Amino acid sequence: MSVADYMTRQLVVAHPKTTVSVAVELMKQNQIHRLPVMANNRMVGLITHGIIQRALPSQATSLSVYETTYLLTKTTVDQIMETQVQTVTANAQLETAIAKLRRYDIGVLPVVDGEAVVGIITTNDILDAFLNIAGYxxxxxxxxxxxxxxxxxxxxxxxxxxxxxxxxxxxxxxxxxxxxxxxxxxxxxxxxxxxxxxxxxxxxxxxxxxxxx
The missing domain is CATH 3.30.70.260 (ACT domain)
Structure with missing residues (x-):
């Protein structure tokens, strides 16, 4: 069982200067929670729903909804994205991806072939793989x-x-x-x-x- 057998191949990506509000809309439209950030056909970071939530002002602040919305439209993903991104190769065994997700306590791994990003595998993909293997x-x-x-x-x-x-x-x-x-x-x-x-x-x-x- 290789990562390539179960990864998602249709990538939805952001660019470094994509605004956070646009990134959120991309995730909503595609029912996903993370986007690889690409520049010149190379991955430079990862933006996730969790990263965005942590970057938002606390509810304890005095910022209004309008001020928060303004921040989202002015902040770009390269200002808050994760740049130290764990990856896995397409020909790696599925167990390798699972071990990496566990070791780093993360929910997603971009799948690479050399420097090219060829897919993405998430904990949901792993669960789908188990159901497939089990014949559920x-x-x-x-x-x-x-x-x-x-x-x-x-x-x-x-x-x-x-x-x-x-x-x-x-x-x-x-x-x-x-x-x-x-x-x-x-x-x-x-x-x-x-x-x-x-x-x-x-x-x-x-x-x-x-x-x-």
């Missing part, structure tokens, strides 16, 4: 196989057992717990009973599944 929304049911003592060939054996009975899976995920691994299989709802039956018969331990998918 597809008709089906979940079977969980508990492996207390991990060893080479467990997943291969699972595949052998299901293939021998002409049963298939939609997606497969592995959850690492402190004391075990759980192999989560998403299968066709009509096949969940025979899948569970043949796996138990082959000696696999199954965990009860509750809750909606």
């Amino acid at each position: 929304g597809q008709p089906g049911s979940v079977t969980r196989v508990v492996v207390h003592h991990d060893h080479v060939g467990v997943i291969f054996k699972l595949g052998q057992v299901l293939t021998a009975h002409d049963l298939s899976i939609q997606t497969l995920m592995v959850v690492n717990r402190p004391d075990a691994k759980v192999i989560e299989l998403h299968v066709n709802s009509e096949q969940v009973a025979p899948v569970n039956q043949v796996l138990r018969a082959a000696g696999f331990e199954l965990e009860p599944v509750t809750g909606e998918r």
Whole structure:
């Protein structure tokens, strides 16, 4: 899973001398919360809804709404933008982007190819990626196989057992717990009973599944 698989490619950008009021309108029109700031085809900063909020005068000040609006129309994004911008490459693994978002406690990473900005990936994109990987929304049911003592060939054996009975899976995920691994299989709802039956018969331990998918 690479960043390129899940990043947003259609960029909406600001220029250094774009006013904050225009930047806010761009975000509103495109239902986004951040804009790369570009100059001469090179990213020079990032402006976000949070940065703008922090730059606004406090409600405790005596500025009127009209004075605040005036400030927004006169302030340009290069005066308040973040210039030390964390980025990620398009061919990086998705896990690398997630780790970077966590490490720097941020919600967005511009995606670069050399010096060119080719996309942007956000925490919402990461969540969408997880739903896609998990097969969420597809008709089906979940079977969980508990492996207390991990060893080479467990997943291969699972595949052998299901293939021998002409049963298939939609997606497969592995959850690492402190004391075990759980192999989560998403299968066709009509096949969940025979899948569970043949796996138990082959000696696999199954965990009860509750809750909606």
